[in-house]
Amino acid sequence: MVNDQKMNNTNKFRNPWLWVPSLYFTEGIPYVIVMTVSIIMYKKLGLSNTDIAFYTSWLYLPWIIKPIWSPFVDIFSTKRKWIVYTQLLISIGLILLAFTIMMHNFLYFTLTVFTLIAFCSATHDISADGFYMLGLSPAQQSAFVGVRNMFYRIAMITGQGALVVLAGSLESRIGIPHSWTVTFGIVALVFIALSTYHRFILPYPDTDSPSSANSRKGFLSEFFKIFLSFFERKDIWVILFFLLFYRFAEAQLVKLASPFLLDARDKGGLELSTSDVGIVYGTVGILALIAGGLLGGYAISKKGLRWWLWPMAILINLPDIVYVYLSYVQPENLLIINIAVAIEQFGYGFGFTAYSMYMIYISQQGKHKTAHFAICTGFMALGMMLPGMVSGKIQELLGYQNFFIWVMISTIPAFVVTSLIKIDPEFGK
Numbered sequence: 001m002v003n004d005q006k007m008n009n010t011n012k013f014r015n016p017w018l019w020v021p022s023l024y025f026t027e028g029i030p031y032v033i034v035m036t037v038s039i040i041m042y043k044k045l046g047l048s049n050t051d052i053a054f055y056t057s058w059l060y061l062p063w064i065i066k067p068i069w070s071p072f073v074d075i076f077s078t079k080r081k082w083i084v085y086t087q088l089l090i091s092i093g094l095i096l097l098a099f100t101i102m103m104h105n106f107l108y109f110t111l112t113v114f115t116l117i118a119f120c121s122a123t124h125d126i127s128a129d130g131f132y133m134l135g136l137s138p139a140q141q142s143a144f145v146g147v148r149n150m151f152y153r154i155a156m157i158t159g160q161g162a163l164v165v166l167a168g169s170l171e172s173r174i175g176i177p178h179s180w181t182v183t184f185g186i187v188a189l190v191f192i193a194l195s196t197y198h199r200f201i202l203p204y205p206d207t208d209s210p211s212s213a214n215s216r217k218g219f220l221s222e223f224f225k226i227f228l229s230f231f232e233r234k235d236i237w238v239i240l241f242f243l244l245f246y247r248f249a250e251a252q253l254v255k256l257a258s259p260f261l262l263d264a265r266d267k268g269g270l271e272l273s274t275s276d277v278g279i280v281y282g283t284v285g286i287l288a289l290i291a292g293g294l295l296g297g298y299a300i301s302k303k304g305l306r307w308w309l310w311p312m313a314i315l316i317n318l319p320d321i322v323y324v325y326l327s328y329v330q331p332e333n334l335l336i337i338n339i340a341v342a343i344e345q346f347g348y349g350f351g352f353t354a355y356s357m358y359m360i361y362i363s364q365q366g367k368h369k370t371a372h373f374a375i376c377t378g379f380m381a382l383g384m385m386l387p388g389m390v391s392g393k394i395q396e397l398l399g400y401q402n403f404f405i406w407v408m409i410s411t412i413p414a415f416v417v418t419s420l421i422k423i424d425p426e427f428g429k
Contacts, residue, residue: 014201024149094184
């Protein structure tokens, strides 16, 4: 306790370069492992597409209900401690994951561990984003917003790319289950190192303190008032429909993209190796996604969200047609496959910018911007979870070719909800 007080007095400020990049790299890794790497792992371990899509979609739940328990991060303990301890729990979860893969009933054990990691990751998101605002001045927050986003994306490439390539390279030597055990064991060691690093390097801002006991009851009462105020808007149904259906097609596609790339050709897939999927979908695809997002942000800054809304709605949906082409032609040329996936992911990154900006737009229309934005992110996760749960069953009933045609039909709700919303022409410029 005395040592902590001394550190609190002498280390209130740290050079942001010492902790912002590592903090957001650490934030991105568990999310991509839970939501993307798990799909590839389960596919390689022999699960059906129905089971993969259904069970991994449930893992969105912590991010759906994250706004509900976010006040407790403010009420109990400091955000600094939340960060360190959730990172430590994620490390333990990764160790458990490495061991449970080898068990006979690995599905139920690994899903339990993935759920633990997901809840810890969602809690870490709350505390890290809050700590970012407490540990930096307003000028530093603006200066480092690009840095935090970039290192989060580096984490995506590391998770979907490097880790999948590593697991794939080990498959032929030690077998599929052991390859994933080794891979997650390595990630666990990295997380232990990062947790230890952040324990000593994160600053101790004066404002990072839990709410007083006297204010907790009033705080909770106020929170529920804020939460309910989000649903008192006149256009609430339009808002909810947009949040839930703008990515209706993509929510289904994202669950089956990796299984399609991995499945045998006689099952309608492209029969790529695990390492190839790590490169095609986890590296080239992610780089295209990042490029689309950066260009989308630049475009909106020039002409505003309203001007770009329809082009972005088109570009997040119509490029899905490349999977119709891939499923019918089943090309063996990796260059063609890379180009097709890059086109779809670029469109996704570009079009998703409109979704992100719309959440900001509706969150700014009131006093409780932060809380309302958190509620929007919860509905965003729900919009991915529900279609994703049934996508595997639909694919197994229809086959890959007809499933991807169904995905194209599923783009229609996005255009319907886009036609309903109204946006200030100046917003985003």
